[in-house]
Amino acid sequence: MNVYLTRGLQALALCALSLPAFARPVSYAGGHMFMADHLPDMDALSYTYSPSARWSASVGALRVDQLARSGRLDLDYVRASRLLHRWNLPSAQANAFGWVGLGNARTESGSGLGRHVGVQLDYETRRIYTSFVSELHEGVGYSNRFDTAAIGWAPYAHDVDRVATWIVLKGQRSSGAIDDSVKPSAVLRLFTTRWWLEVGADGDGRPVANVMLNL
Amino acid sequence: MKILNRLLPLTLAVLVLGAGFATTAEARSLRMEVNGLVCAFCADGITKAFKKEPAAGDVFVSLEDRLVAVDLKDGQDMSDAAVTKLLTDAGYKVVRIQRSDATVAEIKAELSRE
Numbered sequence: 001m002n003v004y005l006t007r008g009l010q011a012l013a014l015c016a017l018s019l020p021a022f023a024r025p026v027s028y029a030g031g032h033m034f035m036a037d038h039l040p041d042m043d044a045l046s047y048t049y050s051p052s053a054r055w056s057a058s059v060g061a062l063r064v065d066q067l068a069r070s071g072r073l074d075l076d077y078v079r080a081s082r083l084l085h086r087w088n089l090p091s092a093q094a095n096a097f098g099w100v101g102l103g104n105a106r107t108e109s110g111s112g113l114g115r116h117v118g119v120q121l122d123y124e125t126r127r128i129y130t131s132f133v134s135e136l137h138e139g140v141g142y143s144n145r146f147d148t149a150a151i152g153w154a155p156y157a158h159d160v161d162r163v164a165t166w167i168v169l170k171g172q173r174s175s176g177a178i179d180d181s182v183k184p185s186a187v188l189r190l191f192t193t194r195w196w197l198e199v200g201a202d203g204d205g206r207p208v209a210n211v212m213l214n215l
Numbered sequence: 216m217k218i219l220n221r222l223l224p225l226t227l228a229v230l231v232l233g234a235g236f237a238t239t240a241e242a243r244s245l246r247m248e249v250n251g252l253v254c255a256f257c258a259d260g261i262t263k264a265f266k267k268e269p270a271a272g273d274v275f276v277s278l279e280d281r282l283v284a285v286d287l288k289d290g291q292d293m294s295d296a297a298v299t300k301l302l303t304d305a306g307y308k309v310v311r312i313q314r315s316d317a318t319v320a321e322i323k324a325e326l327s328r329e
Contacts, residue, residue, distance in 0.1 A: 028260025028305060053260065053306040088251030088308035090281065108237060124253050126278060159278045160258040193259040 023196060023212050024118060025081035025097050026056040032215040039185075041065045041177065045121075056081045058101075068119040068178045070107035070142040075114050077103025094123040109141025126157040129166060144176030152189065164191050168198070242314035244322065245298060247283040250308040257307070264305045268293060273319040280326060281310075286319045300302065 027033050027050040037044040045062030058079040065072050072126050079101035087094040097120040105114025118135035129152035136145045150170040158164035166189040171182045187200030198210040232246030251257065257294045258276035265285050272291050283302070287293070293301075295312050302309045315322065 024256075027256070028263065030263065031260065053304060083306070085252070086306055088249075089305075090250050090254070090310075093251040093253045093257075126253055157279065158255070160255050160276050164255060191255060193255040214259065 024082045035212045038209045074106040077101045092125045105139035112140040114139035127154045148172045244315045245285045246313045248311040274321045284319045284322045
């Protein structure tokens with residue numbers, strides 16, 4: 001059963017056009033976002049400020065384990081993100097984001113400048129959500145690309161005064177990991193105008209979680 | 216009698232135009248149909264953007280109705296261009312802007328009855 005579930009999640013995740021393990025990298029003008037992300041082989045913390053609906057600046061820390069060449073990566077970074085394009089449809093919205101970041105990277109091979117670049121595509125209605133995120137990290141002794149596809153379904157169409165509920169399936173792959181296969185996960189996502197919470201498990205039953213505060 | 220005949224159309228025109236201006240001047244709220252409203256974060260960003268406007272009072276966003284409604288403070292207004300710029304800068308597409316004699320509270324009540 002677990003094999004079928006895992007394969008099913010992988011297939012769904014790969015079929016999704018999709019998006020994030022992450023929320024959108026740019027908020028509204030004047031928006032502050034605090035985010036914490038936990039995966040079995042990764043932890044991330046970040047703070048993002050958006051001076052406009054087009055740009056944002058972030059500071060954050062990232063830890064990635066189980067990398068083939070460097071073992072573990074610890075990265076403290078600054079990042080600039082840009083909303084490249086938004087398609088506003090009557091009952092849907094699609095976005096293309098891009099970002100670049102620099103920071104101090106520490107691995108078993110040494111420490112030095114770490115750089116990363118990423119893109120995110122998403123499409124969302126009040127009932128369907130898809131996204132795709134790809135992020136390339138390079139530095140002394142490591143080069144990894146993280147790809148995440150997600151597809152979500154909401155059992156009801158939420159409005160502003162209600163908590164939104166989503167069931168999200170994700171497939172994540174790290175090209176530089178010891179095990180570079182697609183790792184599926186399923187999460188329950190709840191969000192309001194102020195906060196976002198995701199909790200679930202990966203294909204091996206290990207917990208995954210994501211929390212975001214929006215001020 | 217001739218003078219009266221000449222004055223009558225002019226009087227009617229003044230009354231009609233006057234009534235039109237009065238409607239605009241007395242608008243109590245703005246109703247905007249907006250594309251791209253799909254999540255609570257969208258609504259929060261738009262609400263905060265309008266709250267910075269001196270002419271704006273209460274703000275209401277309905278994802279279901281793709282509606283943004285904003286109370287206008289007494290004697291104040293926002294031009295269509297200003298409203299369009301605000302919503303475009305916030306990341307959304309304005310489809311229609313209407314002025315209404317109903318307040319935001321009345322609009323909310325009307326929608327909740329539908």
